[in-house]
Amino acid sequence: MRRLGILSAAAATLSGCLYANVRVPRAYRSATPAEVGSSTADPVVAGQACNQVVLYLVAWGDAGYAAATKSALESAPEGVLYDVRVDQKVTSFLLGLYSKTCTMVSARVAKR
């Protein structure tokens, strides 16, 4: 149990300690249905963007809002997202020797 605690502490303090180049989400004030020309026919889209960490030593990826919303808008790049829900998904294997953290966006798309 003590070893597990030490490993967990090491994971928390060492993540990406050799090299890290990651983007994480900070802020996104998305539009509400009243603020865009919304209609009931507007499609629902989803997108995600992820960071990965291996062996607590190297971290890379782009899990920012810009990448996640770009992924969601792949089918309608000129559209505007509204009614946006954002979640975070974490997948970790073998005491965190490999872990992946994703920003998941789902929303409706208005033409403007």
Add this chain to the structure above:
Amino acid sequence: MRAVLLALAFAAFAQVERPPWEAKPGMLRQSGLVILFATQGPLSYSPPTPAGLPKDAVPAGQVRGQSCQHGLSIPLGLGLRATRLSAARGRGGFEKALADIRGRHPDLRGVYDAKVDDHIVSVLTVYNRLCTEITAKGFK
């Protein structure tokens, strides 16, 4: 005198619980003996949504801007827990990131639908960089 110094040292290292209504600033974190800390980080920014644009606004496509804080943290020994000598500098806040967009696109009247991300780069924990990146749609 000794008690005052102890109190000051404790205050410097104490983790103060932040009330939930206070915004969380995005400052570069430096540890150990901080010999210089002169940085600016993002706190809050409320960009307009499409409904907040002027009636005569003309969309000008996607624009990006960034601003960065840089930090150096040099260990004074070989162990993982060695004391570090640290310094940080840079204007990495919203004001500089928006000025960066204005510098790249001087004809823009403003931005809307802005997404803000933190770009973190760390090399051996000795060099750290924290950038505020704004990706938005511009209008003229």
